[in-house]
Amino acid sequence: MLKVRIYAILMLLLGVAVGWFVYASQMHHWKPFKLGLDLSSGSHLIYQTDTSKIPPEGVADALGALQGVIQRRVDAFGVSEPRVYTEQGGVVGGGAYRLVVDLPGVTDVNKAVSMIGQTPTLDFKLIKKGMEDKTTDDKDNLNPDAFEDTGLTGELLTGAQVGFDQQTSRPEVLLKFNAQGQKIYNDILNNDMDRSLATFLDGQVIEVAHVNPDHQYASGGSGGVISGGMDAQQAKELATNLNLGALPVPITLDSTESIGPTLGAQALHAGIIASIIGFLVLSLFLILWYRLPGLVAVVALSIYATLMLVLFQFIPVVLTAAGIAGFVLSVGLAVDANILIAERMKEEINAGKNSAEAIREGFTRAWGAIRDSNIAHIIASIILFWIGTDVIKGFALVFGLGVLVSLFSAITVSRTFLLAIGLNTHNRFGRFLMRSGLNS
Amino acid sequence: MKPMNIMQHKYTLMLVPGIVSLCALISLLVWGLKPGVDIASGTNLQLAFPDGRPTVAQVENVVSPLGLGEVRVQPTGTDSYILRERTLSNDEKNALENALGTLGTVKEENISIASPTISHEIFQKGMLALALVSLCIVLFIAFAFRHVSKPVASWKYGVIAIITLVHDVLVPVGLFAFLGHVRGAEVDSLFIVALLTILGVSINDTIVVFDRIRENLKFNQDHHKKEPFDEVVSRSVMQTLARSINTSLAVVIVLFALFALGPVTTKDFALTLIVGMIAGTYSSMLLAAPLLVIWEQKQKKDGK
Numbered sequence: 119m120l121k122v123r124i125y126a127i128l129m130l131l132l133g134v135a136v137g138w139f140v141y142a143s144q145m146h147h148w149k150p151f152k153l154g155l156d157l158s159s160g161s162h163l164i165y166q167t168d169t170s171k172i173p174p175e176g177v178a179d180a181l182g183a184l185q186g187v188i189q190r191r192v193d194a195f196g197v198s199e200p201r202v203y204t205e206q207g208g209v210v211g212g213g214a215y216r217l218v219v220d221l222p223g224v225t226d227v228n229k230a231v232s233m234i235g236q237t238p239t240l241d242f243k244l245i246k247k248g249m250e251d252k253t254t255d256d257k258d259n260l261n262p263d264a265f266e267d268t269g270l271t272g273e274l275l276t277g278a279q280v281g282f283d284q285q286t287s288r289p290e291v292l293l294k295f296n297a298q299g300q301k302i303y304n305d306i307l308n309n310d311m312d313r314s315l316a317t318f319l320d321g322q323v324i325e326v327a328h329v330n331p332d333h334q335y336a337s338g339g340s341g342g343v344i345s346g347g348m349d350a351q352q353a354k355e356l357a358t359n360l361n362l363g364a365l366p367v368p369i370t371l372d373s374t375e376s377i378g379p380t381l382g383a384q385a386l387h388a389g390i391i392a393s394i395i396g397f398l399v400l401s402l403f404l405i406l407w408y409r410l411p412g413l414v415a416v417v418a419l420s421i422y423a424t425l426m427l428v429l430f431q432f433i434p435v436v437l438t439a440a441g442i443a444g445f446v447l448s449v450g451l452a453v454d455a456n457i458l459i460a461e462r463m464k465e466e467i468n469a470g471k472n473s474a475e476a477i478r479e480g481f482t483r484a485w486g487a488i489r490d491s492n493i494a495h496i497i498a499s500i501i502l503f504w505i506g507t508d509v510i511k512g513f514a515l516v517f518g519l520g521v522l523v524s525l526f527s528a529i530t531v532s533r534t535f536l537l538a539i540g541l542n543t544h545n546r547f548g549r550f551l552m553r554s555g556l557n558s
Numbered sequence: 559m560k561p562m563n564i565m566q567h568k569y570t571l572m573l574v575p576g577i578v579s580l581c582a583l584i585s586l587l588v589w590g591l592k593p594g595v596d597i598a599s600g601t602n603l604q605l606a607f608p609d610g611r612p613t614v615a616q617v618e619n620v621v622s623p624l625g626l627g628e629v630r631v632q633p634t635g636t637d638s639y640i641l642r643e644r645t646l647s648n649d650e651k652n653a654l655e656n657a658l659g660t661l662g663t664v665k666e667e668n669i670s671i672a673s674p675t676i677s678h679e680i681f682q683k684g685m686l687a688l689a690l691v692s693l694c695i696v697l698f699i700a701f702a703f704r705h706v707s708k709p710v711a712s713w714k715y716g717v718i719a720i721i722t723l724v725h726d727v728l729v730p731v732g733l734f735a736f737l738g739h740v741r742g743a744e745v746d747s748l749f750i751v752a753l754l755t756i757l758g759v760s761i762n763d764t765i766v767v768f769d770r771i772r773e774n775l776k777f778n779q780d781h782h783k784k785e786p787f788d789e790v791v792s793r794s795v796m797q798t799l800a801r802s803i804n805t806s807l808a809v810v811i812v813l814f815a816l817f818a819l820g821p822v823t824t825k826d827f828a829l830t831l832i833v834g835m836i837a838g839t840y841s842s843m844l845l846a847a848p849l850l851v852i853w854e855q856k857q858k859k860d861g862k
Binding site: 156157164166207208209210213214225226227228231371372373374375376377378380381384385386388389391392393395396397399400403404407439440442443446447449450451453454457458461486487490491493494495497498499501502505506507509510513517 | 596604606647648651652665666667668669670671672673675676679680682683686687690691694695698702747748750751754755757758759761762765766769773800801804805807808809810811812813814815816818819820821822823824827828831
């Protein structure tokens with residue numbers, strides 16, 4: 119008896135601690151909940167890709183390169199936590215490939231589209247004399263005044279190739295310029311020795327090198343070299359992008375979804391209110407109808423809810439409106455196991471068993487129905503998750519998770535608490551507390 | 559005193575689900591469902607006019623010369639409109655907003671543009687999911703009840719479960735056909751998710767009753783008690799009544815909070831689930847159980 123009571127108190131303390139942790143972490147913005155676009159704001163863009171001109175074995179590489187380019191562009195615009203990924207269409211796969219871009223906080227679709235649709239730009243600039251250590255300001259932002267245009271840009275590029283430094287064997291990208299470009303480059307080599315040449319790609323500095331006319335290249339030519347800190351994969355990607363001149367794979371905008379900040383915030387607020395009120399009304403009903411087992415159910419449900427919230431925080435689960443709906447629904451269903459057990463216990467008590475026995479018997483005999491109904495829920499979640507679109511997946515994940523966690527909370531938590539309380543049902547008051555309903 | 563055998567009134571009991579299904583079916587056939595943008599392709603633009611909302615006629619006048627086809631204009635909130643039309647390109651959307659800009663400042667609140675490719679795929683995925691879940695559930699029931707062969711074979715439980723599920727899904731579908739006609743309610747991928755949830759959840763109720771029947775039959779078998787099948791069924795239903803109603807009540811309470819207070823995007827979802835849950839609860843008692851009894855009696859009559 120004591121053991122069970124210790125378990126019960128430990129569980130209660132754990133539940134309270136976890137609950138407090140969730141609350142405190144949100145107040146201090148540590149590990150905040152990840153919100154989907156429809157609860158915050160942002161744009162969701164789907165592009166169709168045209169892989170027809172790419173041989174089948176090169177498609178994966180091209181799509182990977184495409185994702186990398188778009189990711190970099192989006193990052194360059196300072197979007198927080200963007201998601202860029204490619205996926206295959208078709209009901210069970212096998213369709214055309216798509217590029218999907220999620221831009222939280224970007225509500226202007228036109229701006230989002232222009233972010234994505236540009237051609238990569240290559241630019242070489244000399245660092246002005248005396249400003250070598252003033253290229254960035256305190257916050258690591260680029261200081262444009264430190265740089266001097268040379269007129270050498272990506273337009274003058276005729277080709278790019280991956281090579282390896284003769285001495286260090288590090289990967290680098292060799293550039294071939296057309297005649298005009300070559301002339302400018304040669305001028306730099308001759309006139310600007312000991313200055314540094316910065317390579318800009320899409321407006322970002324990706325390399326700074328000393329102008330060195332003695333640098334020999336494997337190709338034997340004397341085009342430019344980009345050799346700063348790339349691994350072989352990055353060098354390959356860069357060379358591919360520069361060669362194609364634009365994106366690795368042509369893309370066309372197919373579908374868009376954009377949620378403005380007011381709507382998103384409203385949805386979040388409404389979702390939270392609905393969850394809280396729903397939970398409170400449910401608790402009231404449970405306590406009034408099922409009395410002591412009802413109270414235990416409410417405590418178990420609270421622990422269930424806090425566990426779910428912590429899981430959302432740490433997995434992390436991106437919350438959407440559909441996800442909140444799944445959560446609310448799972449709270450309602452989590453009650454189911456508790457009700458089953460309570461009804462069974464009532465039967466056992468009516469049959470004259472004492473409290474502890476009634477609890478154990480109730481749990482054992484209710485298990486069959488609990489197991490069967492939860493299996494049906496899990497089947498539905500798995501299928502939904504496997505087949506579904508983003509919206510459906512969000513719901514299925516929360517719902518399925520809810521089923522699993524609620525199984526735990528009903529069987530473990532409820533049982534422990536009921537046993538710990540250990541009512542004497544051979545007196546009328548005890549019987550009253552353990553039964554339920556209007557006249558039992 | 560022998561407990562009341564409600565299965566004596568089995569035909570009366572089946573009147574409720576019978577009539578409701580019939581109404582739902584008629585509603586569906588007459589009005590059909592209005593598909594949302596994400597399963598039928600199209601554009602949904604929710605635009606706010608903070609300087610004061612123009613009239614519907616003004617909006618229509620501005621929009622019609624743009625040649626965008628049929629445009630449905632629906633007011634929402636205090637100063638917004640929802641414009642519903644075919645799939646627009648980004649340029650066409652910009653042209654539309656510029657044109658509307660002549661009536662006052664326009665702010666985008668929500669944009670949904672779904673191309674035929676994407677929406678077709680979403681629709682097919684939804685249909686596939688519905689088929690798969692139904693199949694899995696039926697198989698699951700047949701498996702769970704495989705040992706219960708007397709007096710009704712286990713596969714028959716599965717068949718009755720399907721019939722009950724069809725009813726449970728038909729009711730909310732019929733409701734939304736009616737609501738589509740009355741207030742232009744649309745069914746989108748979230749509606750399909752709701753139907754799938756109903757399938758997975760209201761089968762619960764049916765399982766509980768079947769489970770109790772199975773248990774009682776086994777008890778009778780073990781104790782060599784002879785009890786007519788319809789009385790076993792009746793007793794099982796009465797025993798599980800409290801649990802069925804209370805579980806459904808618990809879920810409906812939270813769903814109602816979601817419907818009344820929750821986000822706009824999930825209101826219809828919550829409504830679908832509420833209706834489906836209620837249908838699922840009464841269908842176990844008033845449809846599945848009577849059907850089981852009728853089938854058993856038919857078996858006896860045919861001299862099994």
